[in-house]
Amino acid sequence: MDNSQRIVTIKDIAQELKLSVSTVSRALRDSAEIKLETKMLVKEVAARLHYTPNPIALSLKEKRSKIIGVIVPEIANNFSSNTIAGIEDIAYKKGYHVLIFQSHEKYEREKENVQLLVSRRIDGLIISLANETQCYDHLTDTIDKNIPLVMFDRVCHSINAHKVITNDYFGAYNGVEHLIQQGYHNIALITLPLNLSITQNRLNGYKDAMKKYNLPVRDEWIIHSPIDVVCSEMTIRRILESDNRPDAIFISAERLNIICIKVIKEMGLRIPEDIAIAGFSDNPITPYLAPALTSVKQPTFNVGQKAAELIIELIENNNTTTQYRTIQLDTALDIQASSRRRQ
Template identity: 40%
Template sequence: MKKQKATIHDIAEKLKITASTVSRALNDNPRISEATKKKVLKIAKQLNYQPNHIASALRSGKSRLIGVIVPTANRNFFSSVIRGIEEIANSLNYKIIISQSYDEFDKEVQTVEALLNARVDGIIASIGKATENFDHFEKIMNKGIPLVLFDRISNELEVSQVVIDDYLGAYQTVDHLIQNGCKRIVHFTSTQRINIYKERKRGYEDALKDHGLTVDPELIVYSNMQLEDGRKKMEEILKKKISFDGVFSASDYAIMGAMQVLKEHGYKIPEQVKLAGFGNEPFTSFTEPAITTVDQKSIPMGKITAETFFELLNSPNTDTVAKKTILKPELIIRDSSK
């Protein structure tokens, strides 16, 4: 038979005290003596007691848990943001539950539902590429639960947001490529529903215009921005014999794929083609040549996102005005574009 989990009532029975005293002792209530706390903790350890966070949340109204939704956790950017969030949360005795949407709308909706059922005190999220309907995020807000978006946001939602200046990062990168002799720059981008790709494309276009260069739709390439997409799209460009002397990708992964294909076809980088990405993924500094990229200030973004969340959580006013924080990106110039 399956062994039942120990409860506070089991601990109380062992010690011949009330369940409420056990509960207070486990929660480090100052009204309970240190001697009693030690006895309770000792028996709890012996019985392998695991607290029921949902039951605790129902009693107290707080679970001290925060749901964090990211498209994928195996990217340096998202894992670093999570680290920043966790540092602030842990310092305030909160824990985070990390969930991945894998850029799938249905999975994102299911994740929100699961986190709400787990009685989290609030949710921090970065929107998936496939998300067009925001009803699941509206549901969070309608329940009066704090919601903060970071990086991939939507202007359709009146919530607090933390982003970097994607427009500025793209503009500075393309300006740098032009200053170094590029006149026909390919731009790898993705769905324009996602703010980061929309803003990076706008920065790319404005930099071209400000230098008197034409925005050629043939040079703007849409994909999912993975390494294989960069490879595939660069093969297509070469096959079509499209003239270009630079590539600016809104993702480091796609520019890495493009670089591989260009090298396989005998192109010299940066002599014949100059390359720049976005994200400052660790591999960009180890390639040959090292890839010029934009640092997104991921750990500071995580910390500021968490601080924004706790401001909301601790605000007595439920009608708090949504706040947008924009961080300044940093262009890191390396050999791929010099």
């Protein structure tokens, strides 16, 4: 079959019925000017030919595509997938569809994704930034085009948009304070690149907890882990092999937990006897790890729901707002064996 035959248009229906295109179009729209029999005839032929209305024509009429674009760094982690589930929950209830794209932590991919979504006439964009992103023109462009924008988790404070974040500062502060209270005083931090908003907040939480207990904050114990897994493993191994080994590690990102546990076990170290750990994780599997992992839990589903509510509110108010809001949701500390009190 020729590819050009695949899209059935109003013209095909008109030809088949020897009616004008305008009559068919009005019949499909249920216009009062068209007789009932004609409408039924047109709809019958439309169904038989598998006619689907052109979404652009529809959205020009309705001025909305009913599509929300979502860009996340990677869907293959619990934070992203739970957030997306929350976004879809609200969107579905309000009659919107969600298109999901991944930036794979690359600025160029993120920019391409934004451009593609914009060219697909999405009604609004929800985004969590890539590791690499340090230039925000693609987002200011979106705002200039008057497309509603909501940022979540990894946000950029200089951009005028609603933001949904969790209390990353207190998440890290509470986790590190817990390790200190369990008897660990030489605590390293493994975290993501510094340009990410979440990294800055979690780093500040770590530093403030250490300072509160008069513990030294050593630069060599703050590791900004690279994206590459092998490089991440090397940096963790290096700190654990040093003469001056920390007695605990606070892991500031979900994907680093398993890397950290792998390196510790490969080196034959015991958790928590040789090295205690606690980390951000939304994985429900943490209580079943060996040992069970103490973790900072974020209300991810709720983050997604809030982001969807905000974007739909913007869309339905034609992107007018009196002021941009930042909604901050609380984290919770789930204490398990990986941070058992030091003997």
